Amino acid sequence: MTVAFTSFPGLPASVAAARRFVAGAIRLYPQSSAPDDVVDRAALLTSELATNAIRHTRSGDPGETFTVRVSVDSSGAWTEVRTRAPRLRQALPHVAAPEDPFAEHGRGLFLVDQLATKWGSLAPWQHGVYFLLTWDTGQPPDPLTA
Template sequence: MTVAFTSFPGLPTSVAAARRFVTGVIRLYPWTTAPAAMLDEVIDQAELITSELATNAIRHTRSGDPGQTFTIRVSLDDWGVWTQISTLAPRVRCSVPHVAMTGCDPFTEHGRGLFLVEQLATRWGTLAPWQDGVYFALCWPTDQHGTEGE
């Protein structure tokens, strides 16, 4: 298993840095049995999900307050990628990340982020009750025969 983690300032510019961190860790993992196109698909999904969750960390939690941070931890193994984004407490007490009903409406300006996460991630959800943040998991792709790519 490979694990990498780092913290980012709670600034909008950190969203791009968080994406680069997660995709860089995935690219460096010594997992080379899948065709490049399949690996690129996982990287693209991880990049979009990280972007949405890092944006939410800054927008909806105290991690976006002046001088605060959020932390990203990426774990990789033969199963796939597990990423968690640890934040400070939500700005609204007792709020829990959830897919908004507006997520399906393509004309809504906000509220589609977790809908996208729901569609792309193998699994996602909130961290343990004593830790603020969210996680997502992506499985490594397999070929049509049910084995890892050649």
């Protein structure tokens, strides 16, 4: 398993940098056989979570940051976007069905919910969201780890 992490300034330009960071971490893992569509999904989901970090948490305040952590093995990638506290007290990440199908905003966690193998909020003492993407390696599962 390989773990990569870094922090980004809470600026809109950081969304693209976070997306590239996650895609690179998955592609560079030596035993990764992640299909291109999985890497693309990871980049999209990271983009959505990084955007949410900037818009809905103190990570988007002047001088603040968010952190992206990726753990990759031969069959999956676990990605976390760790943020500062939410701007609204007691606000937890939740899926909201988009009311207007043509709206520019409001689909982030809906996409994460639809495209991730698994996702959720980090532990109560940490702010942020994680997602897991897995892929078929073509190998039988290891009975010691299954």
